[in-house]
Amino acid sequence: MISLLHIDGSARTGRSGEDSHGSHTRRLGARFVARWRRRRPDDHVAYRDVGQAPPAPVDGRWIHAAFTPPAQRAPWMTARLAESDALVDELLASDLIVAGVPMYNFGMPAQVKAWIDNVVRVGRTFGFDRARDGAPYWPLLAGQGRRAVLLGARGDHGYDAGGRHAADNHVERGVMTPLRYLGIEVFDCVAVEYDEFADARLAASIAAAEAAVDALVDRLATEADAREAAAASATA
Template structure:
């Protein structure tokens, strides 16, 4: 039995292609793996706050030295990190906005990429000064991005800062097994995305 963390980041509701695809993906997954469990987080409709000065002070202060105000500033982040670490597989719907990820997802990433929780700096066995702590996980990113050709080899590949960013930031904390499922806004693209998702789940 494995545990999935299902995250949506689009502010749209039923008109969201990424929401539709993540919902179908998780439903199909549960049909194939009925004993697996799912936690859902809706960042598009319930965004998490930006990090602020007190958050930064708390994150970089040893726990035994934190003030009550620091503990309160970092409380939600600790909850998000605990939730993130409890999952074995991530299914995340992330539309492309202005060549990168939505601001609500960047805020979430800033909350969970934490020194001492998901990455360690300055250890003897670290690589380039850091050691990732989130290992053995699998991530599926369902990316909606209209009709433009941002895929590898596409006309606008060089403008795609969405995929490279996610590969970099999640690789930084140890998640290197990332599969992208691309969905556009036309019937053919949506159909291909559904087929791709079904094949991945079956595999």
């Protein structure tokens, strides 16, 4: 089975098309998960709403605790890392991360950045050793087949590669770079644009994004079905 981790990062509470001032990324994430459940009803889906319940940002005490070897941690250190440990556990238990990450001022929301800072953990998601030949750090999630889907929303348009604002888009790169550092290498991205225009172009962008989400779910679910069929045949 596939373990899917669904993350909502929007500060908006509702979904566009259903709620006044609703979130496009929540709309796309819900659509992805609903279609995935129809295709693969036995898969496990975990949900984390960092938009409404942001993780505590990293501070000096967090850093002190995280870089203290577990056997040497004082009780306050363990307590300070408890939320981070829960977030890391969710990430490690997942095969597919589906994250709604809207663009806020050309980058990701602060609450999504707080999630990233809490899951980039020495000894848990990346290794660090100054005595190691070459780079002192290495990914601990590499080679495990984990992948991520990033579902975005932008007020303007032209933020994809080759577009008029491509150089100003720090959302997808900002998420993918730290996740690649951990060893997650495969990403798919879908985004709604033209939100600030609120006209036919927005409607067309939403329709195109929903079609892209549907096609992506079908492709990934078909690939998962094929892997499971091959594994079953190999053990038969």
